[in-house]
Amino acid sequence: MSNVFAGQVLTLAQRSVVRTVRQPANIVFPLVFPLLLLAVNAGGLDAATRLPGFPTNSFVAFALAIPFIQGALFATMNAGTDLARDIQTGFLNRLALTPMRGIALLTGQLGGIVAMGVIQSLVYLGVGLAVGVRLESGPAGALVLIVLAVLISIGFGALGAFAALRTGSGEAVQSLFPVFFVFLFLSSMAMPRNLIEIDWFRAVATANPVSYLIEAIRSLIIVGWDEEALALGFGFAFAITVVAVALASMALRTRLARS
Amino acid sequence: MTDRHGIEAQGLVRVFKKGPRAVDGIDLRVEPGEIYGFLGPNGAGKSTTVLMLVTLLPPTEGSARVAGYDVVSEGPHVRASIGAALQEAALDPLLTGREHLRLQTTMHGMSAADRKQRSGELLERVGLTQAADRKVRTYSGGMKRRLDLALALVHSPSILFLDEPTTGLDIQSRLALWAEVERLARDEGVTVFLTTQYLEEADALADRVGIIDHGKIVAEGSPADLKAQVGRPTVEVVPADREERDRAAAILARFGEPCGSAAEGVAVRLRSGEADLAEIVRALDAENLKVEHLQLHQPSLDDVFLAKTGRSLEGAGDEEEVTPAAELALDRA
Amino acid sequence: MRALAVARGVAWRTLHNVFTNPSLLIPSLVFPLFFFVAFAGGLSQVDNVPGFDFPLGYTAFQFVFVLLQSAAFGGVFTGFGIARDFETGFARRLLLAAPNRTGIVLGYGGAALVRWLVTAAVLTIVALLVGMTVGGDGIDLLGLYTLALLVNIAAVLWAAGxxxxxxxxxxxxxxxxxxxxxxxxxxxxxxxxLLQGWIHGLATVNPLTRVLEAGRGFLAGSPTEVGVAFAVALGLAALFSLWALRGLRSAEAAG
Structure with missing residues (x-):
């Protein structure tokens, strides 16, 4: 039986990847847009590295963490929209009539996201290296970085799947996007928290889990091995993943209200 | 206990939140190997009934057994016995036909070798071998429905549910699909539960028809029985020589009571059904009466629908042209 | 003037759509505010960078950018509406019915303007509430808002085209x-x-840089490069009105 289950998961993950690959906009946009923003911000804010206490003298290195989060976001939105479309077209009903277990659907969906997450991470990392960023944590750090980025993708992906399963509407999934973006912007994305002057902004950024995801990735690039940042980053990524997967599983059970 | 291949429902009700009683107490019984046509206008409750029978929607009240299993408490057994092509072929436009089959066979837990063999077999059967590696986006409506059918047959189900399988298809695609459904029932003994809003479809395909309106079955029986309930067929004759109307009327009167007809012809309601048609042709021939036009008017399922609900089903064909047998007889006249 | 009557009809209908439909109205109000908060709030430390010479502080510095951004994106949002009108067939009805089709472009432009003025008012009030300092006098501020208005017009004409x-x-x-x-x-x-390298090169040739720097000058009360900025803004508006009118011809040709 476990063989069958593995086959189901693999096939569903494959479909999720194939479907993404066959909509080039869904690949290009999550790859190009974060890099474009990186270019804009790295160019525009390079002067900020001259602030006393700024942790590095390369803003590109500082900002390189952001694309990993943005890429996960874009991929998640696309995957969530695809899942919502499956619900709208009745494709999910077709799957529900097979002996497939609900968890296979979710695992397959997340499997596709993992594949996209790995590809994206490699591209961002490659671009970073190409423009002269060097990882303080070395090659092992690169590996840890990719693992963390993929874990974040899974967490966000499960949130997207939850939204899709709960609402059954692609538009509802898309409308989550601005919410995610608010979280991203009100974080320590563009400035280290200790250099944010405005009190309420610093408080919000400190309470915002996205700050810790970014800071963990960033620490591997500009600091080296910062246990605290890594523990916080992995901790939050893990917590988000657990909560989101639980929510998505519950929503799936309701959605597949088969007896 | 229902037969392992049959369908049985008692007092099936589905009420949607803030909505009407979409299905309002349906009793039905479909015998193994039978093609059962569920005929009704849009929104009559056909699809809701199907969703309950295939275990995708729990009934609000009532119970149903499909393939001998209860749809509420034995869902997995029901699903293992049935195949379903639900409304609007639910396909992924980005995948190819073959990829759809691979997905479906994998979900059913088939081995790699079985998957390949079964996929090839089904593609061949629905005539999609050539198009198997094209993305579904490029398929015509008929091809999509055929792929949908193939996907429903992957695990050789004994009962097949088809929800409006030919809605929106052109005539040729429709006929091809009908032929395949008939073949499945005839050669493989598959029980078919088919919903449709097309009279001709129910008439041509179904052994028995249930007419549903506002969530209730208003009439049930074989198409012929249902039509016989509303009235017997009529025959209209237009003599070549209009002066001979009276003579024609006299001949026709032997076969039934006169009824209304166009000014130039005469018509009778047949006493014993359309079998009389050949006799009429022979009688006219024997009396040497030249006929310009002879037509058999069959009561249609629309007449049945009209009689039971007071409304007409949209797009109903209101009369049947002369059957091939009658045409043959006419040639000799 | 028949063109004006058509313009008034189109503008009224577009505005009615926007102001009765929260999903169209809210984003164009909220996005600029959000950017303002994120940039001015998160990056306020940037005015401590050696060489940062804007006298009014970082909030005012960012306000000018966000104001211009809201003007530009407000125009683009109106362009989305035009595209939607073409998709639903409404625009075709307009083309058939309007005696003067230039009025259609004018109408969409007018609607975009009114829509942006609302956004600009909200943005300005919020900026003043969070303590933005203003150096310029009335004439200077008129210069700033006129520049932004020209950017709005240029953007809507671009998007309409x-x-x-x-x-x-x-x-x-x-x-x-x-x-x-x-x-x-x-x-x-x-x-x-303070920009360096490739981005400095790009920003130097970017026409919007002139408008942005002049706008910041107006707000600070020390206008610089005003002539160039207005020339650029007017030039863009003129260029894109040609672009939009030729787009209109293309729509007419397509029927």
Whole structure:
């Protein structure tokens, strides 16, 4: 039986990847847009590295963490929209009539996201290296970085799947996007928290889990091995993943209200 | 206990939140190997009934057994016995036909070798071998429905549910699909539960028809029985020589009571059904009466629908042209 | 003037749509405010960078950018509406019914303007509430808002030209992307003098840089390069009105 289950998961993950690959906009946009923003911000804010206490003298290195989060976001939105479309077209009903277990659907969906997450991470990392960023944590750090980025993708992906399963509407999934973006912007994305002057902004950024995801990735690039940042980053990524997967599983059970 | 291949429902009700009683107490019984046509206008409750029978929607009240299993408490057994092509072929436009089959066979837990063999077999059967590696986006409506059918047959189900399988298809695609459904029932003994809003479809395909309106079955029986309930067929004759109307009327009167007809012809309601048609042709021939036009008017399922609900089903064909047998007889006249 | 009557009809209908439909109204109000908060709040420390010479502080510095950005994106949002009108067939009805079709472009433009003025008012009030300091006098501020208004007009004409050529909602990114690039390849976060390398080169030739720096000058009460800025803004508006009118011809040709 476990063989069958593995086959189901693999096939569903494959479909999720194939479907993404066959909509080039869904690949290009999550790859190009974060890099474009990186270019804009790295160019525009390079002067900020001259602030006393700024942790590095390369803003590109500082900002390189952001694309990993943005890429996960874009991929998640696309995957969530695809899942919502499956619900709208009745494709999910077709799957529900097979002996497939609900968890296979979710695992397959997340499997596709993992594949996209790995590809994206490699591209961002490659671009970073190409423009002269060097990882303080070395090659092992690169590996840890990719693992963390993929874990974040899974967490966000499960949130997207939850939204899709709960609402059954692609538009509802898309409308989550601005919410995610608010979280991203009100974080320590563009400035280290200790250099944010405005009190309420610093408080919000400190309470915002996205700050810790970014800071963990960033620490591997500009600091080296910062246990605290890594523990916080992995901790939050893990917590988000657990909560989101639980929510998505519950929503799936309701959605597949088969007896 | 229902037969392992049959369908049985008692007092099936589905009420949607803030909505009407979409299905309002349906009793039905479909015998193994039978093609059962569920005929009704849009929104009559056909699809809701199907969703309950295939275990995708729990009934609000009532119970149903499909393939001998209860749809509420034995869902997995029901699903293992049935195949379903639900409304609007639910396909992924980005995948190819073959990829759809691979997905479906994998979900059913088939081995790699079985998957390949079964996929090839089904593609061949629905005539999609050539198009198997094209993305579904490029398929015509008929091809999509055929792929949908193939996907429903992957695990050789004994009962097949088809929800409006030919809605929106052109005539040729429709006929091809009908032929395949008939073949499945005839050669493989598959029980078919088919919903449709097309009279001709129910008439041509179904052994028995249930007419549903506002969530209730208003009439049930074989198409012929249902039509016989509303009235017997009529025959209209237009003599070549209009002066001979009276003579024609006299001949026709032997076969039934006169009824209304166009000014130039005469018509009778047949006493014993359309079998009389050949006799009429022979009688006219024997009396040497030249006929310009002879037509058999069959009561249609629309007449049945009209009689039971007071409304007409949209797009109903209101009369049947002369059957091939009658045409043959006419040639000799 | 028949063109004006047509323009008034089109503008009224577009505005009615926007102001009775929260999903259209809210984003164009909230996005600029959000950017303002995120940039001015998160990056306020940037005014401590050696060489940062804007006298009014970082909030005022960012306000000018966000004001221009809201003007540009407000125009693009209206372009989305035009594309939607073409997709639903409403625009075709307009083309058939309007005695003077130039009035259609004027009407969409007018609607975009009114819509942006509302956004600009909200943005200004919020900026003043969070303590933005203003150095310029009335004339200076008139200069700032007039520049922004010209940017709004140029943007809506650009987007309308795209919408009338492609006539589908999928043209959204085509309208948005170039505007986005022009905006962000300007000195967004720091003055031009603090930019280095490739971005300095790009920002120097970017026409919007002139408008942005002049706008900041107006707000500070020390206008610089005013002539160039107005020439650029007027030039863009004139260029894109040609673009939009030729787009209208293309829509007419397509029927």
């Amino acid at each position: 795209v919408a009338m050529r492609l006539r589908t909602m999928q043209a959204g990114p085509v309208m948005q992307m170039p505007v986005f690039l022009v905006l962000f390849f300007a000195p967004v976060y720091v003055p031009l003098s």
